[in-house]
Amino acid sequence: MSDKSINRRDFIKKCAASTAALGVFSYRDLFAEEEKRKYDAKGVPTRVLGKTGVSVPLIVIGGGSRFCTVKDPEESAAILNYAVDHGFYYLDTAHDYGYEGVISEERYGLVLKDRRDEIFLATKVQKRTYDDAMKDIEESLRRLQTDRLDLLQIHNIQMLDDVEKIGAKDSVLKALHKMKDEKVTRFIGYSGHLSSESMAAMAERYDFDTMLIALNHYEERKGDFEKQAIPAAAERDMGVLAMKVIRPRETIKGVEPEELIRYALSLPHVHAAVIGTDSLDVLKKNIQIVRNFEPMTQEAKRNMQSVLSPFFAGRNLPWMSPGYSDGIMA
Numbered sequence: 001m002s003d004k005s006i007n008r009r010d011f012i013k014k015c016a017a018s019t020a021a022l023g024v025f026s027y028r029d030l031f032a033e034e035e036k037r038k039y040d041a042k043g044v045p046t047r048v049l050g051k052t053g054v055s056v057p058l059i060v061i062g063g064g065s066r067f068c069t070v071k072d073p074e075e076s077a078a079i080l081n082y083a084v085d086h087g088f089y090y091l092d093t094a095h096d097y098g099y100e101g102v103i104s105e106e107r108y109g110l111v112l113k114d115r116r117d118e119i120f121l122a123t124k125v126q127k128r129t130y131d132d133a134m135k136d137i138e139e140s141l142r143r144l145q146t147d148r149l150d151l152l153q154i155h156n157i158q159m160l161d162d163v164e165k166i167g168a169k170d171s172v173l174k175a176l177h178k179m180k181d182e183k184v185t186r187f188i189g190y191s192g193h194l195s196s197e198s199m200a201a202m203a204e205r206y207d208f209d210t211m212l213i214a215l216n217h218y219e220e221r222k223g224d225f226e227k228q229a230i231p232a233a234a235e236r237d238m239g240v241l242a243m244k245v246i247r248p249r250e251t252i253k254g255v256e257p258e259e260l261i262r263y264a265l266s267l268p269h270v271h272a273a274v275i276g277t278d279s280l281d282v283l284k285k286n287i288q289i290v291r292n293f294e295p296m297t298q299e300a301k302r303n304m305q306s307v308l309s310p311f312f313a314g315r316n317l318p319w320m321s322p323g324y325s326d327g328i329m330a
Contacts, residue, residue: 042087049241066276
């Protein structure tokens with residue numbers, strides 16, 4: 001951990017010690033101003049991310065495999081700085097995102113070290129036990145060059161047995177609650193690609209602030225994400241984020257990324273879409289998509305659903321195969 005992180009935690013402890021006897025100490029009171037912090041959307045449309053109460057842009061910068069293909073650190077920083085400069089202040093990454101020596105969180109840290117207060121920062125932890133998760137969270141904070149997160153997520157919920165593991169006594173969920181209690185993170189959530197039933201069960205069994213769900217991913221996914229998982233999260237007033245929204249363009253001719261993004265953002269209860277960003281050109285196009293965004297009509301959504309129906313019929317790309325994990329390092 002950085003000296004800054006240690007000093008901040010020492011400060012919290014001193015405040016707690018000096019006021020506990022009076023029975024008035026509250027972490028929430030101590031960081032009330034931080035929780036009320038508003039971000040500068042630069043005129044980009046925003047939505048309130050469920051019960052977090054935070055307004056976020058309609059597109060989130062994703063730090064997965066696409067972002068990690070950018071070899072030059074300065075180019076990575078330029079993409080992130082341009083995003084924040086133009087209202088895309090929500091940055092999402094994960095402890096395990098990396099590709100050929102590029103570690104996503106380290107690239108984020110190049111910008112966060114100077115602009116932390118301007119950014120809504122989310123990362124994820126893949127490990128399932130308390131001790132392992134805590135080690136990865138500490139490493140994430142070092143890489144990100146910060147001592148606080150806005151959203152900490154359990155990465156890649158799979159089938160129902162995974163949901164059961166989350167409820168164990170010394171599971172990753174304990175680590176998330178500890179980080180939230182200690183104000184290392186403001187909110188907690190989870191992500192997943194495979195099972196609608198499992199994603200819905202997570203919302204129903206546990207108390208999370210957000211769900212990040214893949215709309216267009218593995219062929220072998222189970223259930224209807226749009227009709228089962230997303231409504232389950234909405235029922236709990238959770239923030240709902242969609243990912244993998246533009247992947248069909250790689251296998252379906254004629255489908256445009258702009259329309260896939262519009263479709264995702266037009267679904268009920270979806271607050272924002274996480275888009276992998278690997279160039280300034282892609283980023284500038286996405287900024288214009290959001291600035292000009294208009295929800296699809298019901299007829300247009302039905303037409304898009306028909307276009308997408310063959311999407312899961314083949315396994316002709318590596319990421320459509322069982323066991324693939326987007327941007328996950330070995």
